[in-house]
Amino acid sequence: MKKEIWFGLSILAAVVISIFVFMPAPSQMTNGHLGLLMLGLVVVAIMMGFPTAFTLMGMGMMFAWFAFRSRAPDLAVQQTLDLMVQRTFSVMSNDVLISIPLFVFMGYLVERANLIEKLFKSLHLAMARVPGSLAVATVVTCAIFATATGIVGAVVTLMGLLALPAMLRAGYSTQLAAGAITAGGCLGILIPPSVMLIVYGATAGVSVVKLYAGAFFPGIMLATLYVAYIIVIAKLKPKMAPPLSAEDRVVPLPAYAKTISNSFGANVVRGLIAGLNGKLKLEVPARTLALQLFIALLPALVFTAAIGLTYRAVTAPIAVEANEVQEMGSGFAADEEEENLSGPAAPPAEVADAAKPDASAPATAAAAAAAPVAAAPAPATPPPAQASGERLNAPTGFWVTLAMGVAALAAFYAFFTFARLEIFKMLLSSFFPLAMLILAVLGTIVFGLATPTEAAAMGSMGGLLLAAAYRRLNVSVVRESLYLTAKTSAMVCWLFVGSSIFSAAFALLGGQELINQWVLSLDMTTIQFMVLSQVIIFLLGWPLEWTEIIVIFMPIFIPLLPHFGVDPLFFGLLVALNLQTAFLSPPVAMAAFYLKGVSPPHVTLNQIFLGMLPFMAIQVVALVLLYVFPAIGMWLPNVLYK
Amino acid sequence: MQKIFLFVDKVSTWLGHTFSWLMLVLTLMITWEVFSRYVLSNPHPWAFDVMMMLYGTVFMMAGAYTLSQNGHVRGDVLYGFFPPRLQAGLDLVLYFVFFIPGVFAMAWAGYFYAGESWAIKEISNITSDGPPIYPFKTVIPIAGGMLLIQGFVEIMRCVVCLNEGAWPSRKEDVEEVDVDKLKEMVHVSDEDISKLEAYIVTKESETK
Numbered sequence: 001m002k003k004e005i006w007f008g009l010s011i012l013a014a015v016v017i018s019i020f021v022f023m024p025a026p027s028q029m030t031n032g033h034l035g036l037l038m039l040g041l042v043v044v045a046i047m048m049g050f051p052t053a054f055t056l057m058g059m060g061m062m063f064a065w066f067a068f069r070s071r072a073p074d075l076a077v078q079q080t081l082d083l084m085v086q087r088t089f090s091v092m093s094n095d096v097l098i099s100i101p102l103f104v105f106m107g108y109l110v111e112r113a114n115l116i117e118k119l120f121k122s123l124h125l126a127m128a129r130v131p132g133s134l135a136v137a138t139v140v141t142c143a144i145f146a147t148a149t150g151i152v153g154a155v156v157t158l159m160g161l162l163a164l165p166a167m168l169r170a171g172y173s174t175q176l177a178a179g180a181i182t183a184g185g186c187l188g189i190l191i192p193p194s195v196m197l198i199v200y201g202a203t204a205g206v207s208v209v210k211l212y213a214g215a216f217f218p219g220i221m222l223a224t225l226y227v228a229y230i231i232v233i234a235k236l237k238p239k240m241a242p243p244l245s246a247e248d249r250v251v252p253l254p255a256y257a258k259t260i261s262n263s264f265g266a267n268v269v270r271g272l273i274a275g276l277n278g279k280l281k282l283e284v285p286a287r288t289l290a291l292q293l294f295i296a297l298l299p300a301l302v303f304t305a306a307i308g309l310t311y312r313a314v315t316a317p318i319a320v321e322a323n324e325v326q327e328m329g330s331g332f333a334a335d336e337e338e339e340n341l342s343g344p345a346a347p348p349a350e351v352a353d354a355a356k357p358d359a360s361a362p363a364t365a366a367a368a369a370a371a372p373v374a375a376a377p378a379p380a381t382p383p384p385a386q387a388s389g390e391r392l393n394a395p396t397g398f399w400v401t402l403a404m405g406v407a408a409l410a411a412f413y414a415f416f417t418f419a420r421l422e423i424f425k426m427l428l429s430s431f432f433p434l435a436m437l438i439l440a441v442l443g444t445i446v447f448g449l450a451t452p453t454e455a456a457a458m459g460s461m462g463g464l465l466l467a468a469a470y471r472r473l474n475v476s477v478v479r480e481s482l483y484l485t486a487k488t489s490a491m492v493c494w495l496f497v498g499s500s501i502f503s504a505a506f507a508l509l510g511g512q513e514l515i516n517q518w519v520l521s522l523d524m525t526t527i528q529f530m531v532l533s534q535v536i537i538f539l540l541g542w543p544l545e546w547t548e549i550i551v552i553f554m555p556i557f558i559p560l561l562p563h564f565g566v567d568p569l570f571f572g573l574l575v576a577l578n579l580q581t582a583f584l585s586p587p588v589a590m591a592a593f594y595l596k597g598v599s600p601p602h603v604t605l606n607q608i609f610l611g612m613l614p615f616m617a618i619q620v621v622a623l624v625l626l627y628v629f630p631a632i633g634m635w636l637p638n639v640l641y642k
Numbered sequence: 643m644q645k646i647f648l649f650v651d652k653v654s655t656w657l658g659h660t661f662s663w664l665m666l667v668l669t670l671m672i673t674w675e676v677f678s679r680y681v682l683s684n685p686h687p688w689a690f691d692v693m694m695m696l697y698g699t700v701f702m703m704a705g706a707y708t709l710s711q712n713g714h715v716r717g718d719v720l721y722g723f724f725p726p727r728l729q730a731g732l733d734l735v736l737y738f739v740f741f742i743p744g745v746f747a748m749a750w751a752g753y754f755y756a757g758e759s760w761a762i763k764e765i766s767n768i769t770s771d772g773p774p775i776y777p778f779k780t781v782i783p784i785a786g787g788m789l790l791i792q793g794f795v796e797i798m799r800c801v802v803c804l805n806e807g808a809w810p811s812r813k814e815d816v817e818e819v820d821v822d823k824l825k826e827m828v829h830v831s832d833e834d835i836s837k838l839e840a841y842i843v844t845k846e847s848e849t850k
Contacts, residue, residue: 005723005728009720045740046717047717047719048717049717049718049722049724049732049733050733053714054744055736057740057744058739058740058741058743059740061744062743081747081751084744085748085752085755089782092698092781092782097697098694101701102665102669105665114827117829151818154819158828161825161828162830165835168841168842453672453693457669457671457673457676458673458676460669461673464669479659482662482665482666483662483815485662485665486700486704486708487704487818488818489665490702490707493701494701494705494708494714495714498744544717545717547715548717598821598825598835600835600842603842
């Protein structure tokens with residue numbers, strides 16, 4: 001124990017000493033040097049473990065006073081006080097940060113709605129045939145649940161209770177099991193709606209809407225890479241992730257299903273229709289059969305609705321542009337047009353929105369195709385005369401999508417057995433509500449139907465409804481969620497108060513200019529700068545929390561970006577992906593400790609850390625991929641907002 | 643002495659708890675406002691200001707509560723390994739170096755800031771004819787003052803810890819990761835975990 005203390009303290013001492021060695025003599029010190037001194041000292045002060053918000057506040061105040069004193073000694077105290085209170089008030093009335101408590105509240109509510117048990121079970125049954133199915137289901141469950149809640153600790157603990165025993169009993173290697181849980185649990189930090197992106201947006205002055213649109217695909221990509229890694233491992237080393245035994249895959253069937261599949265075969269649609277036709281005088285009430293048939297046909301219904309809406313949208317006469325043209329001249333046709341075309345601005349968004357929640361294969365394909373298809377006709381400005389109500393011909397892409405969807409649906413129903421129907425019903429009550437909540441919140445933000453604040457509030461409302469639907473809504477659940485929300489928001493927002501005073505002092509001292517000059521004098525290329533900055537952030541992720549890294553160090557990096565021609569939005573995506581690694585880097589990764597807290601003593605911390613390493617490597621690969629192919633992140637915001 | 647600590651803790655916690663209900667108000671208000679705007683076509687110009695005030699009030703007033711629960715983020719990469727006495731000593735010094743001056747200056751400046759606002763009965767300038775903003779600005783000195791009082795209690799805690807070599811206990815409260823509650827939620831008991839342990843051990847001995 002003693003050794004570690006001396007080691008830690010000597011590091012701190014070494015940092016302080018080296019700061020003073022590199023500083024010029026006090027007589028030659030300029031304000032800029034003071035700024036750098038402040039930056040060095042604050043890192044040391046944070047490492048000493050005092051609450052960071054107040055460290056920043058106190059240090060910012062002192063150095064702001066130094067800065068003001070060098071200008072006008074008489075006014076220095078008053079100016080410092082004014083600066084502090086104004087900065088505080090600006091955080092209090094910050095229209096970006098306001099969505100943090102709302103998203104946090106939504107997360108706590110969703111967590112307490114307790115869907116995770118069902119979600120994991122249904123997903124691992126649905127994926128039983130995939131190699132490494134339990135680990136894959138773990139990552140997917142984590143991705144969805146962590147995205148909706150955003151609470152790393154709770155997700156890792158819950159999965160440690162649910163998935164770890166399941167995987168260990170199925171003979172999975174401890175490392176792979178631990179890695180899948182910890183890596184999956186941290187995905188919620190990246191995949192929007194995440195608090196980290198709001199904090200970055202508020203610090204860097206980048207639109208949260210664009211950040212959300214941009215982070216969506218990198219997040220999905222990271223989750224997909226995790227899944228791919230697990231599948232490859234399971235294929236190459238079946239010992240690490242053996243396939244599920246037959247008895248683990250059995251889905252218990254209700255009585256009616258057994259009778260019907262015994263007499264008509266296992267296919268759901270055929271069996272149910274035959275049963276309804278009365279070929280069979282069973283003791284199964286017709287209502288049950290009709291209800292099951294309706295549930296079984298849901299994918300087809302949703303697909304039809306989506307295709308129908310898409311058809312309406314893509315063939316709708318274009319009048320959005322026409323309206324604008326006509327506004328200049330006369331408004332004679334405007335009323336008429338508004339009447340039959342009140343929707344055209346919305347349908348593309350709505351369609352994609354409506355289609356996406358259905359994550360079964362056909363509709364996802366439709367959704368993916370719907371957005372570009374629907375957007376395609378818009379740029380063509382037709383002459384005003386044409387805009388009077390004729391339906392356009394649907395583009396080829398639409399028919400291709402339709403054909404593919406129909407084929408997928410046909411294949412789906414051909415293999416739709418009663419066992420699959422049971423799995424589908426389980427998914428319907430666990431996976432789809434969450435996916436719908438996430439996509440509804442994201443969709444309204446990304447398509448500009450609501451501000452992030454409004455969407456966050458609606459998400460919280462959705463969380464309340466979800467908890468109510470699962471019979472978990474009571475005063476104590478709401479009360480606990482509210483108290484936790486208050487604590488978490490106070491933690492983040494007070495940190496913002498501190499950092500905003502601190503960065504004001506840093507700017508006043510001119511520390512920023514000194515850093516800018518120094519970086520520019522290094523004459524780096526863009527790639528060198530990007531690699532260097534990401535390495536610095538990666539290293540900072542070891543001793544510091546992501547909140548501290550973003551609020552203290554982003555204001556230093558952001559002003560350098562224009563010089564290197566880097567989009568702050570893109571930089572933000574890289575930083576968000578990069579900080580993911582901080583959650584998995586031993587020995588400080590919190591995720592490992594949460595997992596250790598609920599795992600049997602035989603699972604050691606070292607095994608967990610070892611299991612996390614490959615996933616950390618995947619994160620670095622994802623970071624490189626995003627850097628080499630910026631389109632992964634930038635495509636969606638560019639399509640939507642340009 | 644311990645009585646005074648716990649009393650201040652209680653006040654901070656009560657304030658934090660009470661004001662946290664404003665989050666629910668905020669959620670319902672925005673939901674209603676969105677409904678009112680899109681469905682009833684009846685937006686309210688004051689909605690934005692009120693949203694801001696609710697959010698700002700909640701987090702400011704929860705500051706002391708969070709401090710009383712030791713909930714403010716710390717860089718604990720080294721701190722976590724220190725023995726309690728060293729932790730308390732460091733905290734004690736830094737409370738006087740950073741916390742007291744910083745928070746006192748904020749509350750002091752906030753007092754005059756709010757006073758000026760009250761004097762002119764300031765209204766929000768986000769919309770014309772906005773709602774009065776001086777009560778909102780008053781939150782700064784109140785929250786700052788409460789934080790300062792809680793800070794003194796924390797300092798006393800450090801002193802107690804320096805004397806006794808262990809941190810005095812805190813009031814119990816909801817925790818973000820309450821393992822027992824989570825276990826109950828997913829129907830896993832400690833027995834299940836020890837059974838799993840036995841299972842792994844037997845299987846490992848089989849393979850060896």
